[in-house]
Amino acid sequence: MSLKIKDFSVVYRDGDHSIQAVEEATISVERGRCLALVGESGSGKTTLGKACLGLLPGNAQTAGRIFLNDREIDFSNETLLNQLRWQRISMVFQNGAETLNPAYRIIDQVAEPLVEKGGENRKSALKRASAALFDMGLPEACHRRYPHQLSGGQVQRGLLAMAVILEPDILILDEPTSALDALNKSFVVEIIQRYKERGKGILLITHDLEFAVRHGDEMAVLYLGQVMETLPAGEMLSNPIHPYTMALGRSYPTMGTARDLGGIRGDAFYRLVHQHGRRDEAQYHHSHIQIPESAHANGHAPPTGCLFQGRCTQAIEACKTGYVNFEAVQNHQVRCLRRGIVSALSLKGVSKKYGNNTALNGTDLELKAGELLSLVGETGSGKTTLAMIAGGVMAQDHGFRTFEDRDMDEWLKNDMGTIARRIGVVYQNPAESISHRFTCMTLWPNP
Amino acid sequence: MVKSALKDVHLSTDDAFLKRYPHELNMGALQRVCIARALVLSPSFLIADEPTSALDPSVQAKVLKMLLDLQTERGLTMLFVSHDIALARKISDRMGIMLSGHLVELGRASLILSKPAHPYTKMLLESAEGIRQEGRKMLPDEVASKGCPYFPRCPQGRDICMEKPPTLREGGHRWVSCHLVSE
Numbered sequence: 001m002s003l004k005i006k007d008f009s010v011v012y013r014d015g016d017h018s019i020q021a022v023e024e025a026t027i028s029v030e031r032g033r034c035l036a037l038v039g040e041s042g043s044g045k046t047t048l049g050k051a052c053l054g055l056l057p058g059n060a061q062t063a064g065r066i067f068l069n070d071r072e073i074d075f076s077n078e079t080l081l082n083q084l085r086w087q088r089i090s091m092v093f094q095n096g097a098e099t100l101n102p103a104y105r106i107i108d109q110v111a112e113p114l115v116e117k118g119g120e121n122r123k124s125a126l127k128r129a130s131a132a133l134f135d136m137g138l139p140e141a142c143h144r145r146y147p148h149q150l151s152g153g154q155v156q157r158g159l160l161a162m163a164v165i166l167e168p169d170i171l172i173l174d175e176p177t178s179a180l181d182a183l184n185k186s187f188v189v190e191i192i193q194r195y196k197e198r199g200k201g202i203l204l205i206t207h208d209l210e211f212a213v214r215h216g217d218e219m220a221v222l223y224l225g226q227v228m229e230t231l232p233a234g235e236m237l238s239n240p241i242h243p244y245t246m247a248l249g250r251s252y253p254t255m256g257t258a259r260d261l262g263g264i265r266g267d268a269f270y271r272l273v274h275q276h277g278r279r280d281e282a283q284y285h286h287s288h289i290q291i292p293e294s295a296h297a298n299g300h301a302p303p304t305g306c307l308f309q310g311r312c313t314q315a316i317e318a319c320k321t322g323y324v325n326f327e328a329v330q331n332h333q334v335r336c337l338r339r340g341i342v343s344a345l346s347l348k349g350v351s352k353k354y355g356n357n358t359a360l361n362g363t364d365l366e367l368k369a370g371e372l373l374s375l376v377g378e379t380g381s382g383k384t385t386l387a388m389i390a391g392g393v394m395a396q397d398h399g400f401r402t403f404e405d406r407d408m409d410e411w412l413k414n415d416m417g418t419i420a421r422r423i424g425v426v427y428q429n430p431a432e433s434i435s436h437r438f439t440c441m442t443l444w445p446n447p
Numbered sequence: 448m449v450k451s452a453l454k455d456v457h458l459s460t461d462d463a464f465l466k467r468y469p470h471e472l473n474m475g476a477l478q479r480v481c482i483a484r485a486l487v488l489s490p491s492f493l494i495a496d497e498p499t500s501a502l503d504p505s506v507q508a509k510v511l512k513m514l515l516d517l518q519t520e521r522g523l524t525m526l527f528v529s530h531d532i533a534l535a536r537k538i539s540d541r542m543g544i545m546l547s548g549h550l551v552e553l554g555r556a557s558l559i560l561s562k563p564a565h566p567y568t569k570m571l572l573e574s575a576e577g578i579r580q581e582g583r584k585m586l587p588d589e590v591a592s593k594g595c596p597y598f599p600r601c602p603q604g605r606d607i608c609m610e611k612p613p614t615l616r617e618g619g620h621r622w623v624s625c626h627l628v629s630e
Contacts, residue, residue, distance in 0.1 A: 238555050312522075367526065372527060375526070377546055377571075428496040430477040
């Protein structure tokens with residue numbers, strides 16, 4: 001039981017402006033797996049989820065194909081779609097309370113799909129609905145209440161009960177945990193586990209990265225409608241390859257750590273597409289990214305280059321114009337011209353001796369661009385030696401080092417000036433590391 | 448350029464200050480001058496060896512905040528040397544624990560801090576939290592010549608630790624060099 005989305009695009013039309021919500025997204029939910037779809041608000045997560053059910057609003061224009069159990073879904077056939085919704089694919093919507101009918105009791109709403117689609121009689125349907133709600137931790141006293149008489153978490157759990165009551169093949173969860181506290185999250189976890197064990201598929205849409213990493217199997221990172229990276233969910237924080245994935249991971253607060261939050265520079269809300277020329281003439285489109293300061297921040301340029309380049313810290317000229325492929329890097333799929341985060345420094349088997357004293361013993365170390373690595377240890381453990389070798393201040397006895405993918409020793413020998421400009425060093429003892437003959441002002445021309 | 452670099456590290460930019468010599472500055476100001484000096488050419492890679500050990504906590508916080516802002520804005524890569532694990536945990540993406548010239552543990556900072564694998568890392572964390580190392584053999588700092596460098600002090604040391612040096616192996620999203628970590 002699988003769900004495959006292939007080269008899927010969605011444009012919301014609005015006069016001669018339109019919003020590019022999803023562009024050529026390719027993701028798949030495999031049998032017994034949970035795919036976590038993450039990204040900032042406005043990246044098109046919910047649009048993709050709704051598209052699978054054919055629930056996009058009338059002004060949405062789509063391209064691409066969606067396959068359920070390897071058979072393409074025909075979105076023009078409303079009868080077929082109706083059979084598919086809720087029985088084969090169901091969805092828990094984001095704005096929980098609004099999707100329930102305020103005039104019906106919760107138990108009636110949970111029972112409705114059983115009567116309408118499952119063809120059960122009302123009495124047994126109510127009985128099953130009651131059991132399903134009970135399963136979700138809603139005591140019987142709640143079952144006969146109206147939505148407004150329930151708490152946000154109870155509503156969310158009611159919706160979950162409703163979504164799984166017909167045991168569909170694919171379950172789409174849109175922000176299922178945003179209204180739930182840690183304890184209530186366990187109901188969602190239980191459903192995810194149960195579905196995986198039964199060989200069904202789950203599309204988990206969330207901005208809760210910790211939840212996605214823990215309960216997802218695969219992960220797709222969406223940015224302004226494009227899939228930037230797909231990867232095993234467990235590697236999201238430990239081995240991100242796209243710069244956006246790393247920046248997103250760094251923005252998320254996690255329990256039990258530590259590091260102060262880092263964000264992503266700049267902003268991006270959504271993508272507007274303008275259309276020029278009359279309908280019968282050749283039309284051309286151009287798009288730009290909506291940001292708070294100005295609507296035309298990146299001009300009326302045709303939609304080329306990488307969408308993230310304006311906020312990316314490692315963007316080069318080519319990123320502005322080149323077409324960016326979605327290609328395999330290691331075991332991930334990445335949409336990045338530079339094939340992911342570049343390497344800043346790499347040390348291989350570096351060792352150093354002072355006389356008979358071994359200060360550093362065949363050490364390997366890899367640093368990606370934009371990363372902060374701290375070396376911790378007691379005095380005399382070789383921290384400074386390693387740092388000075390990394391900075392090109394000191395030479396190693398054995399081993400190999402590269403800086404920005406170039407042989408560092410070669411670079412130091414041939415072109416000391418450029419490499420020295422790229423590496424800044426703060427030495428341990430400030431009083432000894434600067435000449436006493438310079439004033440504060442004259443120190444700078446002489447580093 | 449100089450003035451903006453000085454402003455970045457919260458130092459005065461008036462003329463009297465610019466004309467001062469290093470011996471006329473206090474240690475904290477001097478340390479900040481050194482940091483500003485390393486950053487003035489906008490490097491892509493910064494190596495900082497105990498950059499804040501001479502600063503008082505309030506300035507230390509400001510300087511670290513500035514470095515982290517640079518990381519977000521310019522993608523500055525940093526290698527940070529510190530003996531203070533409490534400080535390192537506040538800023539690091541990844542962390543490497545060193546002992547006698549060996550990297551003994553390397554991985555994502557949050558993982559290492561929440562679930563340290565190497566006994567030496569555990570010891571460092573416990574001492575940072577003020578837990579007394581009771582019942583531990585506090586042998587002299589001699590480094591085992593052929594076995595594991597931490598063996599003389601390791602509370603869990605076995606025979607194999609004395610005979611064979613462990614190698615750095617990958618497991619559970621991190622690298623650890625210890626015979627007792629089987630994963």
